[in-house]
Amino acid sequence: EIVMTQSPATLSVSPGERVTLSCRASQSVRNNLAWYQQKPGQTPRLLIYDASSRATGTSVRFSGSGSGTEFTLTISSLQSEDFAVYYCQQYNDWPPWTFGQGTKVEIK
Amino acid sequence: QVQLVESGGGVVQPGRSLRLSCAASGFTFNTYAVHWVRQAPGKGLEWVALISNDGRNIYYADSVKGRFTISRDNFKNTLYLQMNSLKPDDTAVYYCARQTAMATFFDSWGQGTLVTVSS
Numbered sequence: 001e002i003v004m005t006q007s008p009a010t011l012s013v014s015p016g017e018r019v020t021l022s023c024r025a026s027q028s029v030r031n032n033l034a035w036y037q038q039k040p041g042q043t044p045r046l047l048i049y050d051a052s053s054r055a056t057g058t059s060v061r062f063s064g065s066g067s068g069t070e071f072t073l074t075i076s077s078l079q080s081e082d083f084a085v086y087y088c089q090q091y092n093d094w095p096p097w098t099f100g101q102g103t104k105v106e107i108k
Numbered sequence: 109q110v111q112l113v114e115s116g117g118g119v120v121q122p123g124r125s126l127r128l129s130c131a132a133s134g135f136t137f138n139t140y141a142v143h144w145v146r147q148a149p150g151k152g153l154e155w156v157a158l159i160s161n162d163g164r165n166i167y168y169a170d171s172v173k174g175r176f177t178i179s180r181d182n183f184k185n186t187l188y189l190q191m192n193s194l195k196p197d198d199t200a201v202y203y204c205a206r207q208t209a210m211a212t213f214f215d216s217w218g219q220g221t222l223v224t225v226s227s
Contacts, residue, residue: 034213034214043203043218043220044153044214044217045217046216049213050211055215087153089214091211091213094212095155095167096155097143097155097158097212099152099153099155100152102153
């Protein structure tokens with residue numbers, strides 16, 4: 001089973017700041033990595049797939065990068081609606097499909 | 109638009125059973141694989157089970173193997189999860205999620221249904 005590890009667990013950020021979230025895989029997942037956003041009380045929403053491709057409706061503020069075992073989600077200028085928990089998920093080696101434990105982006 | 113609507117959650121005693129449903133609309137259900145993913149209160153996402161579009165390929169997480177059964181009715185556009193021998197650790201919001209046509213990530217999620225296993 002591939003273990004996904006996200007860091008940090010919580011990020012305190014001011015609106016307008018640039019944010020970088022990290023996700024590490026226990027073994028290579030090539031570029032088969034997705035990012036999801038989950039706002040409080042809401043369902044997860046696909047943001048990024050194939051490590052760097054934006055899903056339909058994803059703002060250009062969000063960008064993904066990386067391959068192999070190291071991945072990054074960057075929010076260029078944090079907006080109020082971006083405060084949420086972000087999960088990475090690998091889909092290279094399954095089952096099981098595995099998620100990181102999440103990074104919470106909160107208001108500083 | 110794509111809609112996935114879960115139902116069937118509730119409070120159940122340990123050792124008992126529950127069946128969840130997920131009604132799909134807005135897309136051709138029988139051409140997509142679908143998954144169940146759960147989220148314990150205040151915790152992260154955990155994949156539970158997958159069923160292929162035609163029901164021939166099924167996979168389970170080790171934590172539910174032998175206790176849960178995923179199935180689908182393509183005539184009714186509905187996904188199911190039969191949960192037997194429930195444990196307190198199964199307490200979670202259960203989401204159904206559609207797998208994309210091109211790769212095995214999830215492009216649409218339902219709103220979830222809460223299952224609480226408690227005596």
